[in-house]
Amino acid sequence: MTGRDDIIEIIDLSKAYGGADALCGISLSVRRGEFLTLLGPSGCGKTTLLRCLAGFERPGAGTVLLDGRDVTRLPPNRRAVNTVFQNYALFPHMSVAQNVAFGLDLQRLPRAETARRVNEALDLVRLTGYGERRPAQLSGGQQQRVALARALVLRPLVLLLDEPLSALDLKLRKQMQLELKELQRELGLTFVFVTHDQEEALSMSDRVAVMRDGRIVQIGSPAEVYERPADLFVARFVGETNVLDAVVREAGPGRLVVDVEGVRRTVACGDSGCLFAPGERACIVLRPEDMRAATAADLAGDEELRAALGPEQSLRGRVVLTTYKGMTYDISVALPSGRSIRITRFFDEDDPSVHFRVGDEVAVSWVAGWEVVLPSDRARPGDLAEAGPAAGERSRDDDEDGEDGR
Amino acid sequence: MNAAPGRRGRARPAFRLTPFRLAACYGAFAWMILLVALPHLLLAAASLAARGDPGYLDFSRLSLDAYARLLSPEFATVFASSTALAGGATLICLLLGYPFAWILARAPRKWRGFLLLLTILPFWTNSLIRTYALIALLGAKGLINAALLGLGLISAPLELLYTDFAVFLGLTYTLLPFMILPLYGSIEKLDPRLAEAARDLGAGRTATFLRVSLPLTLPGVAAGCMFVFLPAMGMFYIPDVLGGARTLLLGSFIKAQFLTARDWPFGAAASVTLMLLMAVLYAFFVRSGGLGAAHGARRRAA
Numbered sequence A: 001m002t003g004r005d006d007i008i009e010i011i012d013l014s015k016a017y018g019g020a021d022a023l024c025g026i027s028l029s030v031r032r033g034e035f036l037t038l039l040g041p042s043g044c045g046k047t048t049l050l051r052c053l054a055g056f057e058r059p060g061a062g063t064v065l066l067d068g069r070d071v072t073r074l075p076p077n078r079r080a081v082n083t084v085f086q087n088y089a090l091f092p093h094m095s096v097a098q099n100v101a102f103g104l105d106l107q108r109l110p111r112a113e114t115a116r117r118v119n120e121a122l123d124l125v126r127l128t129g130y131g132e133r134r135p136a137q138l139s140g141g142q143q144q145r146v147a148l149a150r151a152l153v154l155r156p157l158v159l160l161l162d163e164p165l166s167a168l169d170l171k172l173r174k175q176m177q178l179e180l181k182e183l184q185r186e187l188g189l190t191f192v193f194v195t196h197d198q199e200e201a202l203s204m205s206d207r208v209a210v211m212r213d214g215r216i217v218q219i220g221s222p223a224e225v226y227e228r229p230a231d232l233f234v235a236r237f238v239g240e241t242n243v244l245d246a247v248v249r250e251a252g253p254g255r256l257v258v259d260v261e262g263v264r265r266t267v268a269c270g271d272s273g274c275l276f277a278p279g280e281r282a283c284i285v286l287r288p289e290d291m292r293a294a295t296a297a298d299l300a301g302d303e304e305l306r307a308a309l310g311p312e313q314s315l316r317g318r319v320v321l322t323t324y325k326g327m328t329y330d331i332s333v334a335l336p337s338g339r340s341i342r343i344t345r346f347f348d349e350d351d352p353s354v355h356f357r358v359g360d361e362v363a364v365s366w367v368a369g370w371e372v373v374l375p376s377d378r379a380r381p382g383d384l385a386e387a388g389p390a391a392g393e394r395s396r397d398d399d400e401d402g403e404d405g406r
Numbered sequence B: 001m002n003a004a005p006g007r008r009g010r011a012r013p014a015f016r017l018t019p020f021r022l023a024a025c026y027g028a029f030a031w032m033i034l035l036v037a038l039p040h041l042l043l044a045a046a047s048l049a050a051r052g053d054p055g056y057l058d059f060s061r062l063s064l065d066a067y068a069r070l071l072s073p074e075f076a077t078v079f080a081s082s083t084a085l086a087g088g089a090t091l092i093c094l095l096l097g098y099p100f101a102w103i104l105a106r107a108p109r110k111w112r113g114f115l116l117l118l119t120i121l122p123f124w125t126n127s128l129i130r131t132y133a134l135i136a137l138l139g140a141k142g143l144i145n146a147a148l149l150g151l152g153l154i155s156a157p158l159e160l161l162y163t164d165f166a167v168f169l170g171l172t173y174t175l176l177p178f179m180i181l182p183l184y185g186s187i188e189k190l191d192p193r194l195a196e197a198a199r200d201l202g203a204g205r206t207a208t209f210l211r212v213s214l215p216l217t218l219p220g221v222a223a224g225c226m227f228v229f230l231p232a233m234g235m236f237y238i239p240d241v242l243g244g245a246r247t248l249l250l251g252s253f254i255k256a257q258f259l260t261a262r263d264w265p266f267g268a269a270a271s272v273t274l275m276l277l278m279a280v281l282y283a284f285f286v287r288s289g290g291l292g293a294a295h296g297a298r299r300r301a302a
Helices: A044-052 A098-106 A111-124 A140-152 A168-186 A198-203 A222-227 A230-239 A271-274 A296-300 A303-308 A380-392 B017-050 B065-070 B071-104 B111-122 B126-140 B143-152 B164-189 B192-200 B206-233 B237-242 B252-259 B264-287 B289-300
Strands: A006-017 A020-031 A035-039 A060-064 A081-084 A157-163 A190-196 A205-212 A215-220 A241-250 A255-260 A263-268 A281-286 A291-295 A317-323 A329-333 A341-346 A363-365 A372-375
Touching: A006 A190, A020 A190, A020 A215, A020 B237, A035 A198, A035 B071, A035 B126, A035 B289, A044 A081, A044 A157, A044 A303, A081 A140, A081 B111, A081 B192, A098 A111, A098 A140, A098 A281, A098 A296, A098 B071, A111 A140, A168 A190, A168 A198, A205 A230, A205 B264, A222 B206, A230 A241, A230 A281, A241 A317, A241 A341, A241 B237, A263 B289, A291 A296, A291 A341, A296 A303, A296 A363, A296 A372, A303 B111, A317 A341, A341 B164, B017 B065, B017 B264, B065 B264, B071 B206, B111 B164, B126 B143, B126 B164, B126 B252, B164 B206, B192 B206, B206 B252, B206 B264, B237 B252, B252 B264
Parallel strands: A035 A190, A035 A205, A081 A157, A157 A190
Antiparallel strands: A006 A020, A006 A060, A205 A215, A241 A255, A241 A281, A255 A263, A281 A372, A291 A363, A317 A329, A317 A363, A329 A341
């Protein structure tokens, strides 16, 4: 694990607040030049972890190595990392240029050198000519850029970003996501980015570390985390998910035969197949966009569709809701078991019209092999309630005071 | 709210003058004119009059004589010693009050109300009585001397009461809350993340305080200094009670002109001068952008 490629190495880091564990034995390596995102719901410890990297928090136990050096006990001003704060934390009594020059002034650089680097940094974030303004005269997006310039001008080894986009409106946030990613690639700088927005995490990161209750649940590329979630928490938190209960009938190498919603199907289960025994409960995790649905009329007229959605492999259900989303079209289908699943369809030239109506009886299936089989979490019924709203609705900024019990 | 913190606030609904509002406005204006503006004009007029027998004032011979007499070395001494004492008390109040207000503002939220209450608790007792209580502490047979004698640290009682030191102590003691409250206000509004940002950018504790925390709490410092310095200049009962007859401060000087010397024009002129001084200080405070900076800091934190 250790290597010169790791700019940050976190070894067994723990931190408790008033008896409650905020971080429990976190170990994590950040590679030089990568964009790593810490993703998780409020209170999962992601901000605390970032603050331990910045030096604002002293961990109770564990070590933080920065570029091979132990910085665990160093104060923030003696670490070669810089932070972009959630609400930017620009100094209101200074101009934009003075804000950006703040760190350089402390290093007592020659005045000309400081001025040159401040201008460079402002150019970099496309705020050329804004140096004399006050932070209060700038828009939210511009303030965000000043905060970025102020941190980047010091050429940190790692840039830490604490939910930097959460105060921006949706359109601006999308734009800043692109800009940040571009900037990171251009500078070849290591970014550690904290967010509770899974879409943001997936679209920007090289790797995503999903956190829960002070632990890292899964770490991997966005595709790995989305397509191969390590457990139901990750599956539900990252992206929209349908989870079906199943009972294992036969377990073979790489495949399982399961009963799901009254239908017997063979599912792929990767390496974890051997973990299941016949008779055991399992969960089938399906992404809405991997699902297919068809009415009886559709099936009657289409040979190919009948092959994919035949009665022996399809679930039966009734459409309870249709949602037009512009690029996609979502339908919710109630299964006989009472469970509701969501199916997303993309408009394309083969299927330019949508024809599902509430009340339609439909056959439902999915692309074979695209399912993920996970151990049932019946022992933890709270999962769904916890992950549901965070994954589904992410327009609002979380209460930051509540975050991590600060 | 969080979309564009930089923009000016939302438009206010148009102000409508209801009969109640009209009455309240007129009431306030009448109050200010009758009880503030008129007396001050009378005072200014008195400062231009000459001493006379009926009612101590003679308005038939207006002159700037009283102001000319303020230039005398005698008054200059009074003015200088007043300024020194008030300035010293202000400085000590600031040095004591700033850390105090800081601790107060950074205390756990549930404690803050109680600690603030303790700060203003002395106001529940009449300040004249509290000043007399200081006599019991400072006197030759007071608590301090008794304790020091008892411990064998001194052999004869220290002369504490009826000195400039006693006046200074009295001023500091009485006016300290007036320093703490505005400081508390501006420190509480200070976003702790700004200090974190400064630390993150390489500033040590001292640099963080001098470059970020102090500049952003300067409005509180200015307001607190004004609230302490101006009353300290004019307060007469503390020098009267604790300083005895030996210390003559501006406040007691003015009081003496009116009540003892019966020289109303001179007392009025000194009074007007003191007021002008306050006005100049206030203008300086406003010009320093104090209120504006405080406003900015608060909006950043919101």
